[in-house]
Structures are given as C-alpha cells and as structure tokens.
Amino acid sequence: MNGNDTLHPDIQPSISDKLRMSGVSASRQRAIQQALENVNKPGFRIEPSAILPLMKPVTWFPPMWAFACGVVSTGEPLASNWSILLRGVILAGPLMCAMSQTMNDYFDREVDAINEPDRPIPSGKISKSASWLITFGLIITGFLVALSIHPYVVAIAFVGVLMSHAYSGPPIRAKRNGWFGNLIVGLAYEGVAWLTGSFAITQGVPSSETIALAIIFSLGAHGIMTLNDFKSVVGDNIRKVASIPVQLGEKKAAVLASVIMDLAQIAAISILVMKESWTTTALALLLLVAQLPMQKILIANPGEKAVWYNAFGTLLYVLSMMVCAAGIRP
Template sequence: MSVMTNLHSSRRVPHPRAVLSLIKPVTWFPPIWAYLCGVISVGVPVWESPGMLVIGMILAGPVVCGMSQAANDWCDRYVDAINEPNRPIPSGAIPGRWGLWIAIAMSVLALGLGSVLGPWGFGATVFGVVAAWIYSAEPFRLKRSGLWGPGLVGLCYEGLPWFTGAAVMAAGAPSWPVITIAALYAIGAHGIMTLNDFKALEGDRQTGIASLPVTLGPERAARVACWVMAVPQVVVIAALILWDRPLHAMAIAVLLAAQFWAMRVLLTDPKGRAPWYNATGVMFYVTGMMVAAFALRHLGG
C-alpha cells in the first residue's frame, strides 16, 4: 500500500489500540521519574500533598508527554511514512485529522490539570504544552535542528518535570541547588535525545531534518552524545562533594563509570547499538538522578 493511500485511509474513527499507541506509554516513564525526583529533592513529606503527587505524575506522563507524542506524530506523518509506515497515522489506523484533534484535546486537558497545581505548576504546564508544539509544528519546528530540538526535549523530559515536582511540593520556587541539578540533568538528556534520533536517520535525511546523526554522521554524533551525557554528571558529582554529600557523589560516580562501559559498547556500532544503549546506559543515568534528588533532600532542598 502506498504512503498516500495510508495517509488517506477509508477508516472514519481511530481504533482505540491505535490511540494508545499514538500517545506511546513507553515514553511516559522519564518525565514521571523526573517529577518524582523533584518531589523528593525538596524534602517535603509526600503524605502532606498526596493529591498533588498523583495529579503531577498523571500530568507529566500520560497527559503532557502523551500529548507531545500525538502532536509530534501528526506533524511527522510524512516522515514516519518513510521511517516507520506502520505507525498509527501513516498506516491509517488513525484516519483523517484525528491525530491533530487528539493532540489539541490533550493540550486543553493538560492546561486544565495544570491549573490545579497552583501558579508554578500551571506555568510549567503552559511551558511544556507550548514547547511540544514549537518542537513539532511549523513554522518553528525546532526538531529540524540537531542542537535546539534535542535540547528542548531534554529540558521537557528531565528538567521541567523535576522543577515542577519541586515547586508544587514546596508551594514556591525551588532552591538554587535543586534548579542547578535539574538543569544539569536536562542538559545531559540532550545526548540521550540525540541517540534517539538514530532510529529516524533515513527519513530525516530525505525530509531535511538536520539531526546530529544526519549532519555529523552516526560515529561523530554518538561521540558528541556521550560527551554531552557525561560532562553534566561530572559537574553534579563535583557539586555534591562541595555540598558535603560524598556518599551520594560516589554512588553517581559508580553509575557514571557503568555508563562509560556502555558508551564503549555503543561506539563500536553507534547506529546498531543506540537502541541497546537507550535500554541500558540510560537506566544508569536516571538512577543517578534519583540519587542526586535524595542528596538534595538531605540538604533541605
């Protein structure tokens, strides 16, 4: 079946399973995890605001992240027809403009839920929703840039949820150590997102998306991604030592050493090993995030 035929399916309503596939539950873990890191980092007992905890997790994962996936798949439907034609929109499982309507409806839902989290939570939600559309949609479409695209996604996957969780639980702006550590892990996530771009290499080349794997080639892009992931963690380790948290710093150093091993494996075949690294090396990275969050908790957030 041709790409054009798939994109203009005769189906009138989307299949429920296709809708679930569109919002990609597998992608919800990073922002939920980062939100929990933010909650823990400020040292406020969770049982004081259990509702804020649950609403924030739902907002960060299924709603905002799910919305961003729907918006991205709608805006990328012709690219996906090349890279992954079996995805819900190019395959026709989600017909017509249903992908767009789902993304818009979830944007409205996100803003509604965000308003429950107070001014800081709502402001962060507005930023996340706007960022999702700026990343994917014309005329901005920051995903065309191998610098700004992964940077924005890394910020929204790791830094923004961390900040939101901290701000919601503290009922105010987080302390500068919390913001600093959240920002460092958001910067490092740029490398994770660069590795994620390897799966779309061919379609990006054909459609003019200048991801780092396209502009630098797989080998150089993988090396850049490794440096970008590693350097912020070194700064985190140094900061925790400076703040008299040597045991937490040591734990993150061990996790970074495990990442160095995984990076060596990755660099033997960057394109082929990128999915493997995302399932192994990234787990060491996010574990370090939680260790850092507990270190900040002991600092009083």
C-alpha cells in the same frame, strides 16, 4: 497548527530511488508508499486500539521520573504529599508528554511513513484530523489536572504546549535541526518537569541546587535524544531532517551523546561534593563509571547499539538523577 496537506512535489518522485539506495527491501518500500498515501487522506478515522500507541507510553517515563526527582529534591515528606505527587506524575506523563507525542506524530506523519510506516497515522488507523482531536483533549485534561495542583502549574503546562509546538510544528519546527530540537525536548522532559515537581510541593521558588540539577540533566538529555534519532536516519536523510546522526555521522554522534551525558553527570556530582553528600556522591560516581564500558560498545557500533544503549545505559543516567535529587535535600 496545520501541517502540509500534500507531499513536497520536489521530493516525492525521488523517494523510491532514495529508498532503494538506502537498502530498503521491496516489501518495506511498498509499505512505505502505502503509508505515504495514508497520512494525508481526508476524512475522520479512529481505531480505539490505536489511541494508546499514538501517545507512545514508552516516552512517558522521563518526565514522570523528572517530576518525581523534583519532589524528592525538596526534602518534603512524600507520605503527606502523595496526592500532589500522583497528580503531577499523571500530568507529566500520560497527559503532557502524551500530548507532545500526538502533536509530533501529526507534524511528522510523512517522515514516520518512511521510518515507521506502522505508526497509527501512516498505517491509516488514525486520520490526521482525529489525531488533533486527541491532542486537544489531552491539552484540556492536562490544564484541568494542573489547576487542581496550583494555578501556576497551569501556566507551566501552557509553556509545555508551546515548547511541544515549537519542537514539532511550523514556523519554528526545531526538530529539523538536532542541536535545537534536542535541547527543547531535554528542557521540557527533564528541566520543566523537575522544577514543576519542586514547585508543586513547596509552592515556592525551588532551591538553587535543584534549579542547577534541573538544567544540568536537561542539557545531558540532549545526548539521550541524539541516540533516539539513530532509528530515523533513513527517513531523516530523505526528508532533510538535520538530526545529529545525519549531520555528524553515526560514530561522531555516538561520541557526542556519550560526552554530553557524562559531562552532565560530572557537573551534578560536583554539586553533591559541594553539599558534602558523600554517600550519594559515591553512588553517582559508580553509576557514571558503569556507563563507560557500555559507551565503548555503543561507539564501536552505533547503528546497531543505539537502541540497546538507550534501554540500558540511559537507565543508569536516569538513576543518577534520583540519586542526585536525594543528595541535595535540605
């Protein structure tokens, strides 16, 4: 679990030129250069106010929601299982997802210095050694909460840690290729969290329908992650991170993301049809149709609209997850 301590010598001299060629302003170039110096400074620094931003609370919602979807899909009463639901949601979001974010910020600190120089590590508010202390604290706390739910959930949490390291850290560092990296994140944030929610309530093997939906929405999340990569195109180009927008170009990446998300929802709706759950089928279809004009806007101007679509269009996708979870209940 160790990142590079120095910038790659064959890349460092050309960063200024590449930033200028990318149209980065002079003031931002200075901020980036300072951030690149900060990320590998020795010593231990930690500003308490920077801990929460390091854990990126905005990213916690998808796994928390997926865990809740897994719970709902079982058909078990929520009132009598509220404690498991609460602990599971905390485990999925403020602990395991936060852990994956702090780990990612450690390994991605040089890329973040270019894309987001105000992040806690590039800004110098938290040193790389302090970020690891926070990461291990989240892992240990997560294991304790998982144990309180069920011993098997500890094993699932351990798999989550391994997936986070495979995504961000050496030797795999799957995020260097968007096809693999996005798949790992989708499986971890949606599939693993969904199935954990189902298992935590029933403490048995999830139904075939809930396993199918967990996989389907995990694959669809590949599109969400592609849209998330639009904000990092400049740094990814410089650091040779092969995200989907870098590999395909922004317009093709936007088309791909939209198609993947739509196909996932169509597959989920087909399960509802087989279950003859007509009300939820109609709701899921309405949510899908509502996304289509928004996707048209996204594809027309992906560079500017990716963040907008991730905020609003993706919300409809996420709502469809819960609709489908309710639709397969026994």
